[in-house]
Amino acid sequence: MINVALLSKWHVHAVDYAKEAQENPAISIELIWDEDAERGAHWAEELNVPFENNLDAVLSNPSIDAVIVSTPTKLHKEIIIAAAKHGKHIFTEKVLAFTTKDCKDILDEVNKAGVEFMTSLPRLTANYFLYAQQALDQGLLGDLTMLRCRVAHNGAVPTRENPDGWLPHRFFDEEACGGGSLIDLGAHPIYLANRLAGGNPVTVTGTLQSLMKRGVDDYSAALIEYDSGTVATLETSFVSTGSPFQLELYGTEGTILVEDGQIRVKSTYLTEDNWVTPDQIPEAAPMPMEQWVSSILDGKQASINQKDAILLTLINEAASLSHKEDRKVKLIENQIKK
Numbered sequence: 001m002i003n004v005a006l007l008s009k010w011h012v013h014a015v016d017y018a019k020e021a022q023e024n025p026a027i028s029i030e031l032i033w034d035e036d037a038e039r040g041a042h043w044a045e046e047l048n049v050p051f052e053n054n055l056d057a058v059l060s061n062p063s064i065d066a067v068i069v070s071t072p073t074k075l076h077k078e079i080i081i082a083a084a085k086h087g088k089h090i091f092t093e094k095v096l097a098f099t100t101k102d103c104k105d106i107l108d109e110v111n112k113a114g115v116e117f118m119t120s121l122p123r124l125t126a127n128y129f130l131y132a133q134q135a136l137d138q139g140l141l142g143d144l145t146m147l148r149c150r151v152a153h154n155g156a157v158p159t160r161e162n163p164d165g166w167l168p169h170r171f172f173d174e175e176a177c178g179g180g181s182l183i184d185l186g187a188h189p190i191y192l193a194n195r196l197a198g199g200n201p202v203t204v205t206g207t208l209q210s211l212m213k214r215g216v217d218d219y220s221a222a223l224i225e226y227d228s229g230t231v232a233t234l235e236t237s238f239v240s241t242g243s244p245f246q247l248e249l250y251g252t253e254g255t256i257l258v259e260d261g262q263i264r265v266k267s268t269y270l271t272e273d274n275w276v277t278p279d280q281i282p283e284a285a286p287m288p289m290e291q292w293v294s295s296i297l298d299g300k301q302a303s304i305n306q307k308d309a310i311l312l313t314l315i316n317e318a319a320s321l322s323h324k325e326d327r328k329v330k331l332i333e334n335q336i337k338k
Contacts, residue, residue, distance in 0.1 A: 008075075014093075059083055067088050091292050128247060142253030
């Protein structure tokens with residue numbers, strides 16, 4: 001049994017992580033801490049577990065094996081490093097940090113402590129991602145030239161029930177979040193592209209726009225060139241109603257189109273000339289929290305790794321710089337070229 005402390009209900013996914021933890025027979029939620037003591041105390045009451053207002057007391061508690069971090073992103077570095085130094089296994093919401101330097105500082109401490117670490121990047125476990133990766137590995141598309149991915153919703157669109165949209169006001173706090181739509185929802189297209197492009201990013205061009213004028217971008221796009229030759233167009237939005245999830249891969253010998261989980265493929269290596277729905281699609285991999293638990297209990301290597309977390313921040317950092325300075329940002333060895 002892994003005794004876990006939940007660290008903050010700030011993020012909208014905190015409730016989801018608590019539910020996953022409750023449903024996992026290997027996890028026991030023992031404590032809750034929150035930077036907002038009132039919110040944390042209410043959450044603890046809901047979950048029928050103790051609330052601890054002192055973070056040091058949580059991390060120094062020898063009965064706590066691990067923490068699930070859903071704090072404001074600006075607190076990640078301080079809290080995750082402190083947890084690692086206390087020998088706690090760590091599960092954290094994306095993004096890991098605002099800068100690649102902070103990511104590396106965090107991971108240096110994590111690796112020094114020898115604890116199991118997981119950043120929640122759930123679409124790397126989805127069957128459509130696994131099928132796309134398998135098809136690329138098998139050469140079904142030939143040389144991958146272009147990739148497009150879009151993840152969007154209407155969380156900032158005013159309605160009668162929610163005049164400011166259904167996203168919490170705190171998601172528009174640049175100091176806490178580090179940005180808006182791209183750093184949050186745009187994470188999913190970014191980490192999918194980083195895996196599927198077959199190389200390392202070498203240039204990033206970003207445009208971060210604000211329709212609602214609430215201090216952060218609420219619709220954004222990034223154009224990324226990889227050293228594999230693949231060009232990725234990544235789109236996200238808090239102001240799109242009815243927008244489906246889309247993943248498109250274009251190669252010299254074929255194309256894969258994914259829309260809301262439905263997969264179609266066309267390839268010169270298939271006997272059928274028309275669009276085909278694949279007969280054999282890999283089963284979804286275990287979700288990030290399940291993989292984290294397996295790493296802790298069984299030493300099983302997770303499919304989501306530290307490079308995924310670093311590159312996610314790198315693209316966000318470069319896209320923001322590109323927008324601010326109105327230029328293409330060049331990368332060298334997964335770092336922004338100064």
